[in-house]
Amino acid sequence: MTMTAQPVRSESAPRPTASRQFIDKVFKARELAVAVVLVVMLLATQISNGEFLSEQGIKDLLLNSTILVLVATGQAVVVITRNVDLSVGSVLGISAFAAGNYLQSGGNSLIAVLLAVALGAVFGALNGALVSLGKVPALVVTLGTLYVVRGIDSIWVGSRQITADGLPSGFVDFGTNGISVVPYLALLTLAVLLCVGYYLRSYRSGRDMYALGSSPEAANLAGVPVRKRIMTAYVLCGALAGLAGALYLARFGNVDSATGNGYELTVVSAVVVGGVAFTGGAGTVYGAALGALLLTSINSVLPALGVSSVWVTAINGLLLLLAIAVDRILALRVAAVLRKQAAQMRSARHD
Amino acid sequence: MTDITAPKPTARRGLGGTVRWDTAVGVLLVLLLLFSFSFVDNFGNALNVSFLIGNTLPIALIALPMTMLVVSGEVDLSVGSTVGLSSAVMGALWNQGMAIETIIPICLVLGVVCGLVNGLLVTRLGLPSLAVTIGTMAAYRGIAQIVLGSDSVTDFPSQYLDFGAGHFGDTFIPYAALPFVVLLAIAVVVLHGTPVGRSLFAIGASEEAARFAGIRVKRLKLSMFVTTGLLSALTGVFWTLHYASARYDNASGLELSVIAAVLLGGIDFDGGKGTLGGAIAGVFLLGTLQNVMSLVNVSAQSQILVTGVLLVISVLAPRVGRQLAQARARKKTATPPLSPAPATS
Numbered sequence: 001m002t003m004t005a006q007p008v009r010s011e012s013a014p015r016p017t018a019s020r021q022f023i024d025k026v027f028k029a030r031e032l033a034v035a036v037v038l039v040v041m042l043l044a045t046q047i048s049n050g051e052f053l054s055e056q057g058i059k060d061l062l063l064n065s066t067i068l069v070l071v072a073t074g075q076a077v078v079v080i081t082r083n084v085d086l087s088v089g090s091v092l093g094i095s096a097f098a099a100g101n102y103l104q105s106g107g108n109s110l111i112a113v114l115l116a117v118a119l120g121a122v123f124g125a126l127n128g129a130l131v132s133l134g135k136v137p138a139l140v141v142t143l144g145t146l147y148v149v150r151g152i153d154s155i156w157v158g159s160r161q162i163t164a165d166g167l168p169s170g171f172v173d174f175g176t177n178g179i180s181v182v183p184y185l186a187l188l189t190l191a192v193l194l195c196v197g198y199y200l201r202s203y204r205s206g207r208d209m210y211a212l213g214s215s216p217e218a219a220n221l222a223g224v225p226v227r228k229r230i231m232t233a234y235v236l237c238g239a240l241a242g243l244a245g246a247l248y249l250a251r252f253g254n255v256d257s258a259t260g261n262g263y264e265l266t267v268v269s270a271v272v273v274g275g276v277a278f279t280g281g282a283g284t285v286y287g288a289a290l291g292a293l294l295l296t297s298i299n300s301v302l303p304a305l306g307v308s309s310v311w312v313t314a315i316n317g318l319l320l321l322l323a324i325a326v327d328r329i330l331a332l333r334v335a336a337v338l339r340k341q342a343a344q345m346r347s348a349r350h351d
Numbered sequence: 352m353t354d355i356t357a358p359k360p361t362a363r364r365g366l367g368g369t370v371r372w373d374t375a376v377g378v379l380l381v382l383l384l385l386f387s388f389s390f391v392d393n394f395g396n397a398l399n400v401s402f403l404i405g406n407t408l409p410i411a412l413i414a415l416p417m418t419m420l421v422v423s424g425e426v427d428l429s430v431g432s433t434v435g436l437s438s439a440v441m442g443a444l445w446n447q448g449m450a451i452e453t454i455i456p457i458c459l460v461l462g463v464v465c466g467l468v469n470g471l472l473v474t475r476l477g478l479p480s481l482a483v484t485i486g487t488m489a490a491y492r493g494i495a496q497i498v499l500g501s502d503s504v505t506d507f508p509s510q511y512l513d514f515g516a517g518h519f520g521d522t523f524i525p526y527a528a529l530p531f532v533v534l535l536a537i538a539v540v541v542l543h544g545t546p547v548g549r550s551l552f553a554i555g556a557s558e559e560a561a562r563f564a565g566i567r568v569k570r571l572k573l574s575m576f577v578t579t580g581l582l583s584a585l586t587g588v589f590w591t592l593h594y595a596s597a598r599y600d601n602a603s604g605l606e607l608s609v610i611a612a613v614l615l616g617g618i619d620f621d622g623g624k625g626t627l628g629g630a631i632a633g634v635f636l637l638g639t640l641q642n643v644m645s646l647v648n649v650s651a652q653s654q655i656l657v658t659g660v661l662l663v664i665s666v667l668a669p670r671v672g673r674q675l676a677q678a679r680a681r682k683k684t685a686t687p688p689l690s691p692a693p694a695t696s
Contacts, residue, residue, distance in 0.1 A: 084481075135674075136666045137620045139481065143607060144663035151656025158652075257652070262604075268485055278482040310500055314493025320486035321472070328476050 030275040030327070031287040038294045045301045052304045055181050062186040063176070063251060065296040067092075067244045069189050069289045071263070072270040073196050074240030076288035077233045079271050080200070082213040082280025083131060083138035085234060088241040089263030090149035091123045095245030096255045097153065100162035103249075109171040116246035117239050123149055124238015128231035146264065157257035164253025175250030185247050192240065197285045209233060213280025269316060270295050273323040295319070372617035372669055373629025380636045387643050394646055400523035405516070405593055407638030408527055409434070409602065411631060412586045413609045414616075415538040416579040418630040420480075421613060422542070423572060424555040424622030425473065428484040430583045431605035432491035433465045435598075437587025439495035442504030442597025451511055459584050465491055466580020470573035488606065495599040504597040515592025527589055534582075539627050547571070555622025611658060612637045615665040637661070 042061075046053045071088050078085045095116035103112045123145065130141045164172050178184050200206040208229045211219040220226050249255055274291025276283030298319075299312055387394040394400075413430050420427055437458040444454045465487070472483045518525045542548035553561040554568050562568050591597045616633025618625030637658065644654050 130663065130667065134667045134670055136670055140610075140614055140620050140666045141663060143611065144659045144666070146607075147611075147655050147659025147662065149659075151652055151654075151659055154652030154655065155650070265485060265489065269489065272482055272485075278479050310496040311493065313489050313496055317486050317489030317491070317493055320489065321483065324478055324482050324486065325472070325476055328478050 030330070031284065031290060034274060034287065034290045034294055038290065038297060041294075041301055042297060045304050049304045049306075052301075057300075058181045059178065059183060061297060061300055062181075063183050064300065065293045066183070066185045066189040067248050067251065068266065068270055068292040068296050070192060070240050070244040070247065071267045072274070072288040072292040073193055073285045074237035075267045075271045076274070076276045076283065076285045077196065077200065077209060078138075078237045079268075079276045079278065080209050080213045080280060080283060081230055081233045082216065083230065083233065084142060084268065084278075085124075085127055085237045085241075086139065086142040086264045086268075087123065087127060087145040087149055088237065088267055089260040090146050090153060091120050091238055091241040091260075092245040092248060092263060093255070093257070093260035094123075094149055094153040094156075095119045095242035096249045096259050097157050097162065097245075097257075099246045100167065100249050100255050103168060103171060104162060104166040109168055109174070112171070113243070113246040116242040116249075118242070120242020120245065121235050121239040124235040124241070125231065127238065128234030131234065132227040132230040150261070154257040160256070162249070162253075162255040167249070167253055171250055172253050175247070175253070185251060188247070192243070193285060193289050196236070196240075200285060205229060205232065210281050213282070215281075266295065266316070267292075269320045273319055275323070275327065277327060278324070291323075373626045373632065376616055376629055376636060377632040380632045380639065383636065383639055383643070387639065391643055391646055394643060397518075397521065397523040399642070399646070401518045401525050403638060403642045404523070404528055405525050406642070407635055408525070408531055408593075409586045409590055409605065410609050410612055410638065411634045412531060412534070412582055412589070413579070413605070414613050414630050414634045415534060415627070416575065416582050417609050417613050418616075418618055418625065418627050419538070419542055419548075419551055420575050420579055421610075421618045421620065422555045422622060422625055423551040423575060424558065425480040425572060425575070426484065426610070426620075427466075427469060427480065427576065427579050428606045428610075429465065429469060429487040429491055430579060430586075430609060431602045431607075432488045432495065433462055433580055433583035434587040434590055434602035434605060435600060436465065436491045436495040436498070437462055437584040438591045438597045438601040439499035439599040441588060441591050442502070443498045445504055445507060445597070446502075451508060455588055458588055459581060462580040462582070462584020462587070463577055464580070465584070466577040467573075469580065470576030473576065474569040474573050492599070492603070499597065499599045501599070505595050507592060507595065507597075511592050512595050515589060516595065527593070535627075535631065542627050551575070552623055555619075555624070557623075608637070608658075609634075611662045615661055617665075617669075620666070633665075 042053065051057065071092065075085060075088060098119050099112040099116040102115055103109065127138075127142055127145055130136060130145070131138045134141070174184055176183070178186065200209060208219065208224045209232075211222065211224055212226060212229055216226065245260070248259065270292035271283075271288045272278060272291070273294060274283065274287035274289065276288050276291075295316060298315055299309075302309060302312055302315075413434075417427065417430065440461055441454055441458050444457065445451065469480070469484055469487055472478050472487075473480045514526050516525075542551065550561065550566045550571055553564065553566055554571065558568055587601070590601055594601075612634040613625075613630045614620060614633070615637060616625070616630035618630055640657065640661075641654050644657065645651075649657075
């Protein structure tokens with residue numbers, strides 16, 4: 001992808017001004033807030049149910065969240081460029097089946113994972129091409145490719161099903177084992193997350209994603225290669241959805257034509273709860289990952305607290321609404337503070 | 352979501368730049384109907400046509416307010432969940448022994464509340480409707496699940512079920528088509544014949560300009576969200592009676608079908624363009640296509656594929672056509688015409 005690009009030298013970065021720092025603080029606070037909610041929720045559950053954070057409990061929490069965290073990471077990059085990818089659920093499903101199908105015919109585990117990633121990247125490239133070349137609204141295009149990929153998947157898979165006993169035991173073990181309480185899948189996900197986070201923070205093309213999301217016109221005029229960056233974001237998102245598909249296969253060992261159905265909305269929720277603004281240009285992949293962790297933890301917390309699982313969907317929805325409402329109110333506050341500062345500076349200059 | 356550089360022409364054009372997109376969809380629908388009536392076995396019999404209309408009606412009903420919302424530059428993804436919530440509440444209250452004559456108004460009021468929540472979050476807090484309605488989509492579906500759990504209620508009074516599923520005498524026209532035609536007529540008049548409709552187009556074209564022109568943007572948008580909620584709840588009542596089943600997961604995924612159909616009908620997702628005729632033609636084109644594909648034994652999976660491809664083409668084709676037209680226009684201006692012709696826009 002863009003790994004050949006040089007990291008932006010830190011000396012050349014402009015000094016953050018006071019207002020800039022204030023905005024940074026607000027967004028950092030946002031990630032902090034999600035983390036605090038997560039920790040408080042887990043601790044409260046632990047207090048009321050001592051079994052919750054047992055070794056197996058922690059392992060399950062991490063395992064359950066890895067797949068969502070991976071897809072949310074990719075989705076976050078796309079949302080930062082002020083686009084969206086609704087086809088991730090379908091891409092995850094078809095990649096998982098492709099990897100499983102290959103493994104069942106006696107393939108190598110590593111190649112199977114790479115196959116899934118490559119397939120995801122191809123669909124990502126398709127989305128990216130439609131969005132950037134056709135200049136079609138991302139929501140509509142990826143809604144279309146959601147159907148298209150799911151359709152291809154369903155025709156290809158038919159009523160077949162991949163089960164764990166058809167897979168090499170090493171692959172399935174990789175999906176469940178780990179170093180003490182930390183599963184291998186979680187480590188892999190963390191590595192991917194850190195790489196994408198570093199790329200977005202420290203590479204020119206990564207910064208371009210934010211520029212693009214903040215103001216597409218300005219980014220275009222400033223010489224940001226808009227189409228190339230949108231393409232990169234979608235390919236990355238697709239590849240990560242593909243990787244998530246491979247991990248899904250390793251984790252559950254069970255894939256059919258409905259795998260990943262309806263996943264896109266959970267992913268978008270996770271990203272938005274994690275503070276990546278739908279209007280683009282703001283948020284980090286770490287926030288998105290925290291959002292994903294929070295959403296999956298709720299699924300485990302409610303049963304542990306003895307609350308019926310019928311509450312999960314409603315709580316997820318309310319959480320999303322709360323997150324965007326709080327974001328908006330904070331943004332209005334920030335805007336008010338900036339206006340005030342600007343007014344003060346103006347009057348100071350006139351004195 | 353973003354349209355970076357493409358300038359907006361005055362009307363959404365088809366590929367050739369001469370035929371309007373909604374006309375093209377209408378013609379396509381007529382051709383498909385003619386083809387199906389003459390060549391597809393069992394398509395023309397009354398039972399199948401009444402199935403076709405009955406199955407398409409929920410999408411068509413919601414497409415009416417959805418068209419207006421999209422024209423004004425907003426979208427509502429929570430419609431399917433509102434249908435499910437209305438259905439679940441209907442079932443739960445019926446289980447409590449309430450009379451159906453009181454249940455139906457309660458469901459409709461509930462729909463108004465759902466729409467009001469969406470509208471207030473969008474207009475008062477200034478949030479993007481896409482994000483808000485993804486949230487309420489989960490929230491309403493979740494509430495429906497809390498209300499009814501995984502039960503399904505089927506024992507509604509038979510005269511109501513007959514209204515939901517029956518059709519006029521020997522004809523293929525379902526009873527429910529009559530209220531739909533009335534609503535369609537109202538919607539067409541409102542969108543294409545009143546200041547309210549013109550205001551919606553103005554808001555979609557440029558919200559700021561609309562506000563400066565004295566249009567009460569927020570109030571209008573709010574009322575559109577409320578209407579969408581109301582009609583979704585009405586659809587929930589119809590859905591429950593038509594399929595004789597109240598379940599919390601009724602109509603899941605309906606929002607995507609509605610949006611796909613509306614976009615196929617030529618409503619521009621950026622707002623400001625489209626006609627209700629086109630939207631309804633899009634709804635029935637998709638509905639008929641699915642019906643025909645089922646009759647000729649195309650699997651449900653391949654139908655998804657066709658829906659997706661149609662959706663992508665329907666948004667891609669006009670834009671590609673527009674770009675080609677622009678390229679042609681540029682070429683024309685590059686070689687100056689002999690007589691001073693007015694510049695083509």
